[in-house]
Amino acid sequence: xxxxxxxxxxxxxxxxxxxxxxxxxxxxxxxxxxxxxxxxxxxxxxxxxxxxxxxxxxxxxxxxxxxxxxxxxxxxxxxxxxxxxxxxxxxxxxxxxxxxxxxxxxxxxxxxxxxxxxxxxxxxxxxxxxxxxxxxxxxxxxxxxxxxxxxxxxxxxxxxxxxxxxxxxxxxxxxxxxxxxxxxxxxxxxxxxxxxxxxxxxxxxxxxxxxxxxxxxxxxxxxxxxxxxxxxxxxxxxxxxxxxxxxxxxxxxxxxxxxxxxxxxxxxxxxxxxxxxxxxxxxxxxxxxxxxxxxxxxxxxxxxxxxxxxxxxxxxxxxxxxxxxxxxxxxxxxxxxxxxxxxx
Amino acid sequence: xxxxxxxxxxxxxxxxxxxxxxxxxxxxxxxxxxxxxxxxxxxxxxxxxxxxxxxxxxxxxxxxxxxxxxxxxxxxxxxxxxxxxxxxxxxxxxxxxxxxxxxxxxxxxxxxxxxxxxxxxxxxxxxxxxxxxxxxxxxxxxxxxxxxxxxxxxxxxxxxxxxxxxxxxxxxxxxxxxxxxxxxxxxxxxxxxxxxxxxxxxxxxxxxxxxxxxxxxxxxxxxxxxxxxxxxxxxxxxxxxxxxxxxxxxxxxxxxxxxxxxxxxxxxxxxxxxxxxxxxxxxxxxxxxxxxxxxxxxxxxxxxxxxxxxxxxxxxxxxxxxxxxxxxxxxxxxxxxxxxxxxx
DNA sequence: GCTAACAATGTGAGCGCTCACATCACCTCC
DNA sequence: GGAGGTGATGTGAGCGCTCACATTGTTAGC
Numbered sequence: 001x002x003x004x005x006x007x008x009x010x011x012x013x014x015x016x017x018x019x020x021x022x023x024x025x026x027x028x029x030x031x032x033x034x035x036x037x038x039x040x041x042x043x044x045x046x047x048x049x050x051x052x053x054x055x056x057x058x059x060x061x062x063x064x065x066x067x068x069x070x071x072x073x074x075x076x077x078x079x080x081x082x083x084x085x086x087x088x089x090x091x092x093x094x095x096x097x098x099x100x101x102x103x104x105x106x107x108x109x110x111x112x113x114x115x116x117x118x119x120x121x122x123x124x125x126x127x128x129x130x131x132x133x134x135x136x137x138x139x140x141x142x143x144x145x146x147x148x149x150x151x152x153x154x155x156x157x158x159x160x161x162x163x164x165x166x167x168x169x170x171x172x173x174x175x176x177x178x179x180x181x182x183x184x185x186x187x188x189x190x191x192x193x194x195x196x197x198x199x200x201x202x203x204x205x206x207x208x209x210x211x212x213x214x215x216x217x218x219x220x221x222x223x224x225x226x227x228x229x230x231x232x233x234x235x236x237x238x239x240x241x242x243x244x245x246x247x248x249x250x251x252x253x254x255x256x257x258x259x260x261x262x263x264x265x266x267x268x269x270x271x272x273x274x275x276x277x278x279x280x281x282x283x284x285x286x287x288x289x290x291x292x293x294x295x296x297x298x299x300x301x302x303x304x305x306x307x308x309x310x311x312x313x314x315x316x317x318x319x320x321x322x323x324x325x326x327x328x329x330x331x332x333x334x335x336x337x338x339x340x341x342x343x344x
Numbered sequence: 345x346x347x348x349x350x351x352x353x354x355x356x357x358x359x360x361x362x363x364x365x366x367x368x369x370x371x372x373x374x375x376x377x378x379x380x381x382x383x384x385x386x387x388x389x390x391x392x393x394x395x396x397x398x399x400x401x402x403x404x405x406x407x408x409x410x411x412x413x414x415x416x417x418x419x420x421x422x423x424x425x426x427x428x429x430x431x432x433x434x435x436x437x438x439x440x441x442x443x444x445x446x447x448x449x450x451x452x453x454x455x456x457x458x459x460x461x462x463x464x465x466x467x468x469x470x471x472x473x474x475x476x477x478x479x480x481x482x483x484x485x486x487x488x489x490x491x492x493x494x495x496x497x498x499x500x501x502x503x504x505x506x507x508x509x510x511x512x513x514x515x516x517x518x519x520x521x522x523x524x525x526x527x528x529x530x531x532x533x534x535x536x537x538x539x540x541x542x543x544x545x546x547x548x549x550x551x552x553x554x555x556x557x558x559x560x561x562x563x564x565x566x567x568x569x570x571x572x573x574x575x576x577x578x579x580x581x582x583x584x585x586x587x588x589x590x591x592x593x594x595x596x597x598x599x600x601x602x603x604x605x606x607x608x609x610x611x612x613x614x615x616x617x618x619x620x621x622x623x624x625x626x627x628x629x630x631x632x633x634x635x636x637x638x639x640x641x642x643x644x645x646x647x648x649x650x651x652x653x654x655x656x657x658x659x660x661x662x663x664x665x666x667x668x669x670x671x672x673x674x675x676x677x678x679x680x681x682x683x684x685x686x687x688x
Numbered sequence: 689g690c691t692a693a694c695a696a697t698g699t700g701a702g703c704g705c706t707c708a709c710a711t712c713a714c715c716t717c718c
Numbered sequence: 719g720g721a722g723g724t725g726a727t728g729t730g731a732g733c734g735c736t737c738a739c740a741t742t743g744t745t746a747g748c
Contacts, residue, residue, distance in 0.1 A: 029706085400734080
């Protein structure tokens with residue numbers, strides 16, 4: 001009876017083990033109060049039948065899908081990819097599955113659509129790994145009946161956020177250069193509409209100001225090596241006395257390194273370069289790149305910890321900031337004609 | 345009545361619209377035979393109530409989860425990240441959701457566990473984006489009642505595979521160097537247990553043999569810039585007359601470029617370098633890297649096309665090979681003392 | 689003007705599970 | 719030795735949907 005491909009149900013297992021469906025359920029949910037002998041019998045029936053619990057039926061009655069939805073704007077970048085990796089891992093360890101959606105652009109409607117797509121799959125929480133872009137339709141956000149956390153991003157208006165302290169990182173990089181005696185320090189930023197970009201720049205300005213040094217040329221890039229290449233040339237053009245450049249990510253820093261080499265500038269003898277991210281290539285740049293490392297893995301784990309907490313009852317979804325770390329390599333060195341005395 | 349947070353059901357919508365639940369269902373599944381006026385009424389009720397269809401209930405009765413499971417071994421690498429991106433996109437366009445699992449290692453049990461995890465979420469198909477590693481438990485594979493496709497990987501024994509033609513790519517790179525007059529051509533491979541690594545090397549040997557040239561030094565790397573750095577030094581050490589190196593991926597090629605610069609070798613004047621992958625950094629290497637581009641986006645789309653076909657009835661899940669493409673940049677040039685005549 | 693056909697909608701069952709509760713056997717205790 | 723536990727198991731309802739089929743109202747046809 002039944003077609004050969006029909007999946008076995010709890011009833012089948014129950015019959016075979018000579019128990020009721022409820023006992024099978026108890027074994028599966030490892031509830032107490034099942035005699036070891038009975039449990040054994042049920043387990044045997046399960047494996048003999050190749051039974052697998054129907055997740056839809058379970059989700060229907062428990063009202064829990066066991067799914068965490070992740071929305072990411074760009075997965076080919078090292079940062080988001082690392083973060084998503086650790087989210088996937090942490091989610092699984094916490095007993096959840098993870099669904100993933102990509103943003104085709106960073107406009108509000110696109111984010112809204114992705115949220116909607118996840119919601120229609122009954123995810124229990126949503127993690128948004130999108131560092132920039134427009135805020136989605138506030139109405140969608142308000143009607144959200146699942147916890148949402150934005151990573152490294154912004155959603156304004158009370159949405160909880162977890163992220164690396166970008167501002168501190170920017171300040172850290174700049175301070176490093178100041179400590180090496182540099183006074184003419186340029187900055188290549190990321191796209192203007194990225195909060196990360198803004199925060200790193202804020203850190204740069206903050207450190208400069210604290211040191212009582214006038215900010216150097218600041219030019220805008222787009223995270224690509226190409227823009228770093230062009231940007232470094234612009235910085236040098238705007239202020240030929242520049243001895244150091246803080247570049248807002250490593251990819252642009254790689255482009256900058258190349259441009260400097262082409263322009264006949266030695267790094268770090270003539271110009272020091274500090275990047276941001278510590279991508280794997282950074283240590284193999286020519287010369288190896290001094291940079292700010294972000295702990296994406298920790299960030300992902302933290303995100304899962306927070307949303308799982310929110311799913312399982314905590315009412316508060318706090319915002320967290322993970323500190324970055326300076327990784328000093330060969331692309332930064334003492335300023336050429338460093339002033340004898342430190343100002344300030 | 346009912347707590348304020350209780351999600352509205354079809355019955356609620358039906359009552360509000362003054363129709364039966366079935367009519368609501370028809371509107372949602374855009375079936376025919378609903379008067380435009382009625383549909384309008386239902387749609388209005390839906391939006392007023394903020395109704396959202398319960399996917400679990402739907403999945404329970406239709407026996408379809410609308411989920412495609414993806415298993416990936418490493419997401420921080422450009423290739424897999426691109427592939428997964430395009431899978432996510434294509435899946436959504438095809439009306440599916442995508443769940444993602446990461447492999448914590450590449451042993452059989454790990455793959456089996458990931459398969460099991462996806463199966464327990466009732467995915468309708470599985471795409472494995474793992475280029476290497478052990479085959480999972482054959483029993484698990486055999487009992488699989490959903491279509492499975494391995495991307496760029498191997499699972500031996502009849503599992504359908506889609507991938508870029510790695511062998512052709514290896515041959516393409518090598519032939520490019522041969523055409524430039526090089527005769528002493530070394531090769532840095534990926535890890536030995538990666539089929540991609542093997543295929544690229546096979547392409548290298550094939551091209552060399554066809555040209556009647558004796559293969560140069562072949563050393564093994566691990567895909568990292570570090571190993572490319574060390575590998576290129578080994579190649580030069582084993583045969584100082586080497587004038588070209590085919591490196592099995594771009595990251596290693598970047599390391600090689602750096603090592604060559606440190607060793608006082610000019611690229612491409614003294615030594616030509618060809619990589620594989622065409623990662624974004626490749627065009628900003630010093631000098632810009634000649635490489636083999638793989639169309640990961642096409643691969644991901646193809647994978648979704650195939651599994652969706654399999655889900656929706658096609659019995660055959662064919663294997664496909666996507667051709668790669670040579671991207672010639674500045675890291676490869678004519679051989680230094682190229683022999684006057686071509687051999688063969 | 690009565691029936692056949694069709695379009696539009698309603699009814700009821702049941703997907704496979706978990707929850708709340710009922711039942712039953714067995715023991716303990718005074 | 720009967721009331722009252724306690725541990726192990728069974729029973730039935732119902733989660734929110736879709737499917738198959740039943741029931742209407744409306745039009746066409748002779």
